[in-house]
Amino acid sequence: MHGQAILCAADPVVNASVGKLVMVYALCMGVLGCISTGWWTSRSDRVGRVPVLGLGLFGLLFADANFIFVAKFSKSLPGNYWWFVLGALVEGIFGSISTLNATIHAYVADTVEPHSRVHIFSLFYGLIFCGSALGPTVGGLIVRFTGTPLSVFYMGLCIHTRESRRQYDQNILRIQQEATDAPILARFKRLFGFLSPLSVVWETTGRRRSLKAGARGDWSLILMVTSLGVAALLKGSYSYKFQYALAVFGWSSEQLGYLLSVVGFTRAAFLTFILPVIIKLIKPKPPPAPAVQLPETPNEAFGQETETAPLRRNAHAPQSTTQSIVFDLNLMRVSVLIEVVTFLAMPFAGSSLMFSALTVINCFGIGRAPTSQSVSLALYAQRGGTESGKLLGALGVLQIISSQILGPALFGTTFVKTIATNPAAIFFVSALLVGISLTLLLCIRVPETVQDVEEPLDAEESSALHR
Structure with missing residues (x-):
């Protein structure tokens, strides 16, 4: 048998x-x-x-x-x-x-509070890679015994x-x-509008802060999502990089399995232990919550504005949110930079040991995954967005398009066309894509927190507020 x-x-x-x-x-x-x-x-x-x-x-x-x-x-x-x-x-x-x-x-x-999201996301991805590292070994043992x-x-x-x-x-x-209660025409439209979640990237809400950001040309969220889409193309290259190692270094499937286990454990250890420690030691701490300010006039006590006693809306809003986003964004940039350098070096690895070492170093770029989620949610919230599920669904759709449709086609064509003359071309393509992703990240500018108290409300905004 x-x-x-x-x-x-x-x-x-x-x-x-x-x-x-x-x-x-x-x-x-x-x-x-x-x-x-x-x-x-x-x-x-x-x-x-x-x-x-x-x-x-x-x-x-x-x-x-x-x-x-x-x-x-x-x-x-x-x-x-x-x-x-x-x-x-x-x-x-x-x-x-x-x-x-x-x-x-x-x-x-x-x-979870925005300041702590990247820490939780890091642990989440770390546990996923723990499963990725242990799964093949445990599955192999189960098959052997049964x-x-x-x-x-x-x-x-x-x-x-x-x-x-x-x-x-x-x-x-x-x-x-919930679906039955919806109008039939609306359900029919949603059925064929499967790409509509992507519209959340450039949508703006009616909030005053979002309108001001849009007036200045706030492209931060669009740049972030585009960067993630370009980076997701790399997932289509994994199988071809395995074939490269098998062909160039003469590895067996068993040797390749050992490398994959080392990669899984390295990513899991980095996301579960090392990155959380880095975040705890370096990331700016949020200031303590401000003391409750009692109303100074009867009108303030009843939530009424007067010419001499305007409402105090976010008059002392902390800047910690902006600092937190900037830290996460810089951490993401460093992670992507690690990937760029290692992908550029891999074609010049003259031995299987050097190739394995570069592959392990490349694992430290996985910090991009949790920070990208944290920064995307923060940029979305600063534009006034409240439906986090809609944003993450849009990112999920983009991931599928890039990693399961466009990525395999791009790297498959590249590998087939260059395998006879330059099999390492897939690494140069990978470095190019990650370089584009890094360039887009460098163009992101985190907007400063807007203090509503600094400017008076116009008649329309004041009416909307009291409604």
Whole structure:
């Protein structure tokens, strides 16, 4: 049986069929995830984060169950192993992992002070990479002891069942009711407006501060989102960089697995331990909350303005928020700079040891991930935005487009065209993209906090305030 498995793995016809199935599976997941992520994250702003998380977990649960079902009964199903794609369709409809990530980040944004967000996001990504590092090892041990690769999917099915079974029925009823109450025309428009979440990037609210920022040409959020979209293209290069290491240095799959484990543990340790310590020691501390200022006149006590006693709105607003954003932004710039330098150096690595060392150093650029979320939310809030789920959903859609559609096409074409003459070209392309991302970050200017008390309200604003 083991010999037959080896022969199948070496059969080019089998490899071609598997590659085609994987491509279709990923395409279905990416397209549906792109369509549904913005819709689900916008719903989370209305019905709550937990219901959307529960439905996302249901999608993962169905994909695991479908995989096991097809593996057991594929010969009795029309289309045979193509029923695997059904799992991708259902998981994509419920938003896939992009919706889960965006909703979790929105939940953190709702419950954590802006000053502490990058710390929490760092721990979040650190735990993800802990799983990425331990997962292959634990999965391999499970397969070795059980003798079947399906045991991993049984375990995943049990975990996802426990997480989602208590939430699904209640949550689907709430969201279905919310959708039923909406006008049919509006629902039809939303169905085909899957890219509409991206409009949140340039939308402005009616707040006075946002209007003033827009009058000055505030492009900070647009530059940030564009930078993230360019950097996300790099995810399409991972498989080709693995092929580069296998071809140039003659590595085996086992040696490549060791490097991937080291990379996972390095990123996890950096995000979980090192980066939080750096933030704690260097990041400016928020000042203590100001003492409550009692009203000096009866009119102030009842919330009324007079010519001699205007309301004190944010007269002593702290500047700590701006300082916090600047720190996170500079930390993100340094992280991206590390990636630029290492990508430029990798083509000149003359040995597998030097290549491995540069790959590990490149891991320290992962600080870009938590800081990007923190800075994006802060810039969005400074423009008057309040629907964090909508913003994170837009970022999720952008990530899918860049990492699952455009990125693989770009790096795949580059690798195929240059593998015979210059296989290291993919690293130069990576350095170029990260350099563009860094340039956009350097153009971001964090606006100063506006003191409303400095300028009088006009008649329209005063009327809106009292309403």
